[in-house]
Every structure is written in structure tokens, then in C-alpha cells.
Amino acid sequence: MRRSITFALLPALAMMLLACQPPGGGGEGEELFVTIATGGQSGNYYPIGGSLASLYEDELGATTTVEATGASVDNINLLDEGRAEMALVQADAASQAYAGEGPFEEPVDSFSAVASLYPQYVQVITIAGSGVETMEDLAGKRVSVGAPNSGVELNARAVTGAFGLSYEDFSPQYLSYSETIDGMRNGNIDAGFFTSGIPNPSVTDLSTTDEVRVVPLEGEGVQNLLNDYDYYSEAIIPAGTYEDQEEDVPTVTFANLLVVSNELDEDTVYELTRTMWENIERIQQTNAAAREITLETAQDGIPIELHPGAERYYSEQGMR
Structure with missing residues (x-):
């Protein structure tokens, strides 16, 4: 049913309510x-x-x-x-x-x-000094892929795979947005996936204390995503979305x-x-x-x- x-x-x-109400009040509840x-x-x-x-x-x-x-x-x-x-x-x-x-x-x-x-923008975020400038640089790094059973983690797995990476190529950390930000500030996380609308509030918060870098998604990896999943589209994270982001950054959305x-x-x-x-x-x-x-x-x-x-x-x- x-x-x-x-x-x-x-x-x-409703009958219980009627019994409790003063004369003239109430009726069947909806x-x-x-x-x-x-x-x-x-x-x-x-x-x-x-x-x-x-x-x-x-x-x-x-x-x-x-x-x-x-x-x-x-x-x-x-x-x-x-x-x-x-x-x-x-x-x-x-x-x-x-x-x-x-x-x-x-x-x-x-x-x-x-x-x-x-639109949900795939945002791979790092900070100055992490050594991460491209998706390939995630190899050997500590990367937050989102909380367990989250859409972020599902997306991180698809995106890294499209760029020829598996979770065995880096150290995946299953963290929420706030935990990822804390990890970056403490030097325990090198990069993280923030799959959301823009700007992401947690990344905006990170930019108040650290120089945020948005890793571009482009080239063959993006073409692999577009070929394998019909719900992805190419997009741009506009310059100025985050403090210190001076240029447009290519990415994908769904x-x-x-x-x-x-x-x-x-x-x-x-x-x-x-x-x-x-x-x-x-x-x-x-x-x-x-x-x-x-x-x-x-x-x-x-x-x-x-x-x-x-x-x-x-x-x-x-x-x-």
C-alpha cells in the first residue's frame, strides 16, 4: 500500500485530541x-x-x-x-x-x-606547497575522497579512474568536508575532492587561512569521463570563485x-x-x-x- x-x-x-480539547475546538487532524x-x-x-x-x-x-x-x-x-x-x-x-x-x-x-x-562541480582542492598541480600529481599523496557512502566518494572513484589512477596509487582518506579542511590546515591531507555547487563553503573557509589551488580537470581524463558517463559535462570554475584563484579552471559537472x-x-x-x-x-x-x-x-x-x-x-x- x-x-x-x-x-x-x-x-x-483525532479522537484523542477531541477528548483533550475545550468545547467548540478541534476536529479530525490532518x-x-x-x-x-x-x-x-x-x-x-x-x-x-x-x-x-x-x-x-x-x-x-x-x-x-x-x-x-x-x-x-x-x-x-x-x-x-x-x-x-x-x-x-x-x-x-x-x-x-x-x-x-x-x-x-x-x-x-x-x-x-x-x-x-x-550543477555539481567536481573540485579537486589543494593548497600552495602541497606539490599537487595536476591530477597525475595525486599519486603518492594523501587524498580525501569524501565521507564513506557519499556521492563525493563515488565521484572521486570515477574521476581518478578516468585519469588512470586507482586508490592503490595514493592514500585515500574517507573524510567529510570539515575534516578535510582541518587535515589540510594541519598538514595531514595533501588534496581533497569537494564535489558540490560553487563556491563550496568549506573551501571558502579554507581560503581565509591558506592559499587555495583548484586542480584542473582536462585532457584525456575528461574525455574518458564524457565517453563513459552520459551525465557529465565540461565546465569552468570561474576566476575569483575562491580567494587567490586568478584564472578560470576547467572541470566537469553533473x-x-x-x-x-x-x-x-x-x-x-x-x-x-x-x-x-x-x-x-x-x-x-x-x-x-x-x-x-x-x-x-x-x-x-x-x-x-x-x-x-x-x-x-x-x-x-x-x-x-
């Missing part, structure tokens, strides 16, 4: 519950999820929970286990889940897309997705989708990455099925 978080009638609870799985508190997912939760509370009277997680892979598992209704995930993780590849031993298709949010459990019915997801887009200016105020979330690009780069509720909303807007 499908779970519905929209206007769920709770008769037994409640909306949304748990949003995000990422680490130092990344972009967590504040955007928090902004969505606040929006749903104010506009739909929802009861919401924002979960800090290991991000994409963890979030897909939470959806599949029925422990979250909504999540932010990377397009690459979603694609591999549907295919049963990478960290997913069998296909996981218990979720579907609501929207493409903002989409971040807002996804929901397939246990949610069409009407529920329609309301969640409509409410987000009708109040998108509020979400865009969250941070720099969120400013790139637009209705015009809502269906770009989605490699999985669109939920029928979201599809209905886009059809009403003449976008399907």
Missing part, C-alpha cells in the same frame, strides 16, 4: 510528515534541505525533519528503507542505483526525481537532484513540487549554489524516472 503524507487522516489520534535526507552540515545539501523543510512547514503545515547524512548513497538507502520521504542526491549516484552498479549490489529504483537543482520515495502518491508529490517552485525565491536565498536552482532547468540532466506528481506539475507549466 502506498504511503501518503498528504492529508493523512488519523482517526484514533498531518503532513516529511523527512529530508541531505548531507554533512558543512556542505550545500544540508542548508538547502533545511530551507525546503521550513518552506513546507510554513506553506503546507508540515511536520519536517532534516537529516544530516553521508549524502547521496546514504540518502538513496534511506529512501529505499522507508526512513526518508525526500532527499538530495547526485545524478551519478541515482544513475548507478537504478543500474545496480558501483556501491549498489542490485538495482534500487524505489525513488524518482522531482527536479534537477543546480546535476544535483531532488528525489522522493515512490511510496508517496501523485497528489502528495504534486503539492511538494508546486510549493517549491511557487516559492523558489526563498530557496534561492539559502546560499550561492541555491541561486542556480531555476524552473527553466528543472528537468535538465535527470538520468532517472520523473515522479508522476512532478510530471503533472511540469505538464501544467507547458514543460512536458
Whole structure:
């Protein structure tokens, strides 16, 4: 049976509430519950999820929970286990889940897309004096590849492989963004993957104390990525994104997705989708990455099925 978080009638609870209320008050309760799985508190997912939760509370009277997680892979598992209704995930993780590849031993298709949010930029970050100037220089270094079960780690594995490197060629460290920053400052980490919107808040923080360098992704390695994965695109991290970054740096991007459990019915997801887009200016105020979330690009780069509720909303807007 499908779970519905929209206007769920709770008769037994309603009777209890009626018994406790003063004369003339109350009635049957109607409640909306949304748990949003995000990422680490130092990344972009967590504040955007928090902004969505606040929006749903104010506009739909929802009861919401924002979960800090290991991000994409963890979030897909939470959806599949029925422990979250909504999540932010990377397009690459979603694609591999549907295919049963990478960290997913069998296909996981218990979720579907609501929207493409903002571009996820692959940022390989180091600091002056590390000896890392190209991807090939990661060999023999201590490299943070992201938290375990994160989309960052999934992406780091694909990118290093495309450049002819394996985890045996360097010392992989499974760290969160904040742990990676601390490691760079303490001299324990030489470089790290920060796969996120730009600017990444943790890298911005690092640039206040150290000379940040963004390692370019270019040449044959990028062509390998484009050939092997259809959701990657070439992109530029503009000069000035971080302090001391004087030139544009080539890299690759793919989409971040807002996804929901397939246990949610069409009407529920329609309301969640409509409410987000009708109040998108509020979400865009969250941070720099969120400013790139637009209705015009809502269906770009989605490699999985669109939920029928979201599809209905886009059809009403003449976008399907």
C-alpha cells in the first residue's frame, strides 16, 4: 500500500485530541510528515534541505525533519528503507542505483526525481606547497575522497579512474568536508575532492587561512569521463570563485537532484513540487549554489524516472 503524507487522516489520534480539547475546538487532524535526507552540515545539501523543510512547514503545515547524512548513497538507502520521504542526491549516484552498479549490489529504483537543482562541480582542492598541480600529481599523496557512502566518494572513484589512477596509487582518506579542511590546515591531507555547487563553503573557509589551488580537470581524463558517463559535462570554475584563484579552471559537472520515495502518491508529490517552485525565491536565498536552482532547468540532466506528481506539475507549466 502506498504511503501518503498528504492529508493523512488519523482517526484514533483525532479522537484523542477531541477528548483533550475545550468545547467548540478541534476536529479530525490532518498531518503532513516529511523527512529530508541531505548531507554533512558543512556542505550545500544540508542548508538547502533545511530551507525546503521550513518552506513546507510554513506553506503546507508540515511536520519536517532534516537529516544530516553521508549524502547521496546514504540518502538513496534511506529512501529505499522507508526512513526518508525526500532527499538530495547526485545524478551519478541515482544513475548507478537504478543500474545496480558501483556501491549498489542490485538495482534500487524505489525513488524518482522531482527536479534537477543546480550543477555539481567536481573540485579537486589543494593548497600552495602541497606539490599537487595536476591530477597525475595525486599519486603518492594523501587524498580525501569524501565521507564513506557519499556521492563525493563515488565521484572521486570515477574521476581518478578516468585519469588512470586507482586508490592503490595514493592514500585515500574517507573524510567529510570539515575534516578535510582541518587535515589540510594541519598538514595531514595533501588534496581533497569537494564535489558540490560553487563556491563550496568549506573551501571558502579554507581560503581565509591558506592559499587555495583548484586542480584542473582536462585532457584525456575528461574525455574518458564524457565517453563513459552520459551525465557529465565540461565546465569552468570561474576566476575569483575562491580567494587567490586568478584564472578560470576547467572541470566537469553533473546535476544535483531532488528525489522522493515512490511510496508517496501523485497528489502528495504534486503539492511538494508546486510549493517549491511557487516559492523558489526563498530557496534561492539559502546560499550561492541555491541561486542556480531555476524552473527553466528543472528537468535538465535527470538520468532517472520523473515522479508522476512532478510530471503533472511540469505538464501544467507547458514543460512536458
